[in-house]
Amino acid sequence: MELEAYREEFPITRTWAYLNHAAVAPLPRRVVRAMRRFLQARQRGELGLKVWPPPVMAEARALAARLLNASTEEIAFLGSTSDGLNLAAQALPIAPGENVILCDMEFPANVYPWLNLQKRGVEVRIVPHDRGGLTPERLAACLDERTRVVAVSSVQFLSGFRADLPALARLAHEAGAVLVVDAIQSLGVIPMDVRAAGVDILAANGAKWLLAPIGITILYVRREWIERLQPVYAYYRAIPSPEPYLRYDWTTLRPDAGRFEPSSPNVDGIYGLHAALSLLLEVGIERIQARVLDLTDRLLEGLEVLGLEILTPREREARAGIVSFRTADVLRDYGRLRKARVLVSLREGYLRVSPHFYNTPAEVDRLLEVLAG
Structure with missing residues (x-):
């Protein structure tokens, strides 16, 4: 089964780019x-x-x-x-x-x-x-x-x-x-x-x-x-x-x-x-790990292009599903992301992004577009 097919388990995907699993995850339908x-x-x-x-x-x-x-x-x-x-x-x-x-x-x-x-x-x-x-x-x-x-x-x-x-x-x-x-x-x-x-x-x-x-x-x-x-x-x-x-x-x-x-x-x-x-x-934990690392790779590359301060290690073996970074105005950008229906966390002065396996590259790009705007 393709990973994107599992998005049907998560109704929130219809309205939000939910990138906040390090805080609390939405429950799948079967749960x-x-x-x-x-x-x-x-x-x-x-x-x-x-x-x-x-x-x-x-x-x-x-x-x-x-x-x-x-x-x-x-x-x-x-x-x-x-x-x-x-x-x-x-x-x-x-x-x-x-x-x-x-x-x-x-x-x-x-x-x-x-x-x-x-x-x-x-x-x-x-x-x-x-x-x-x-x-x-x-x-x-x-x-x-x-x-x-x-x-x-x-x-x-x-x-x-x-x-x-x-x-x-x-x-x-x-x-x-x-x-x-x-x-x-x-x-x-x-x-x-x-x-x-x-x-x-x-x-x-x-x-x-x-x-x-x-x-x-x-x-x-x-x-x-x-x-x-x-x-x-x-x-x-x-x-x-x-x-x-x-x-x-x-x-x-x-x-x-x-x-x-x-x-x-x-x-x-x-x-x-x-x-x-x-x-x-x-789904398979190895498959989940590969998907999440690919998504966070994409995010890290985009954040580097924007010249933002990144707290999370770049090496794949040194991280999992969390990427934390700072912008020039963290509170403002947190609000802008929420307004664009992109959900992340605000932690200790950092924006923390945490995608799971059902998230998509398009959702990561959506976050980067808001930050670049």
């Missing part, structure tokens, strides 16, 4: 249909007549595992990316005097959970970025024998810098640290192989590049870390057999990442996530 079916079934009372958990949870878990090249036992569903990062911060064994390393380009969701550990005597090292992110060279310069966590975004929200996760993981593991990844700006647009990359813990909300609902997050915990993490919350479904309910037994927890999952999950969100993951895997 809305899936969520509507669940809500209508619940309205009819069918949820109380069927087994729990619904089969869609296992099916969505399998799709998420496929997307990450993980096992289903390593996948859980949470509410937000922050939930996953806070779980990592609170559950990992980090003692007073030990340290966490991150760079000064991180979104606050991957900063505050670690700063929250300072009250326990944990040192948080926020190091200056290199070309918009954390490079292996910058990490190597600040690692030591007391480093326990390297926290990094796979793609930075502002610069669009794409981290070299395998290299960061090697350095972290050699120092005895774990690699915790905020993947919200990459999952769904570039391939993610957690095994090859050496990722220990990863979290990514569905609302951006995954084209899924707000309030549903994929959590990955490497198998060998599942037993070593101390659950922050004691969910009643974290044990292998929750029933009978009056047999209180917290001695044995589930052997999989489901022990970290709320007992009342966002089921309608999981229905939507299942449909969204099915769509992305149908």
Whole structure:
């Protein structure tokens, strides 16, 4: 199926050039249909007549595992990316005097959970970025024998810098640290192989590049870390057999990442996530990456012709779907783009453009024409 045929999944394409997936994505038609079916079934009372958990949870878990090249036992569903990062911060064994390393380009969701550990005597090292992110060279310069966590975004929200996760993981593991990844700006647009990359813990909300609902997050915990993490919350479904309910037994927890999952999950969100993951895997992540990099190549070339200040790295391997740049009057040009029905983000004094696979070269050209006018 040709990529432009998928534009039918996104009604907004009829009225807007929607280039804002790093903020929040429009929901595909099939995602809305899936969520509507669940809500209508619940309205009819069918949820109380069927087994729990619904089969869609296992099916969505399998799709998420496929997307990450993980096992289903390593996948859980949470509410937000922050939930996953806070779980990592609170559950990992980090003692007073030990340290966490991150760079000064991180979104606050991957900063505050670690700063929250300072009250326990944990040192948080926020190091200056290199070309918009954390490079292996910058990490190597600040690692030591007391480093326990390297926290990094796979793609930075502002610069669009794409981290070299395998290299960061090697350095972290050699120092005895774990690699915790905020993947919200990459999952769904570039391939993610957690095994090859050496990722220990990863979290990514569905609302951006995954084209899924707000309030549903994929959590990955490497198998060998599942037993070593101390659950922050004691969910009643974290044990292998929750029933009978009056047999209180917290001695044995589930052997999989489901022990970290709320007992009342966002089921309608999981229905939507299942449909969204099915769509992305149908299109193909490699194909999506190629399309998005081609679109951002076109954008970068046009911005260079206009002589604008570009924050995002030019090399294809160093970026994903985000391009950030400045004009002489950012606020004015943001307003001009909106008036022309071209939707982008305004972030930290930059215009941030983030196309997905269903966007077209013509939409990129439309943005460039507005800026040139």
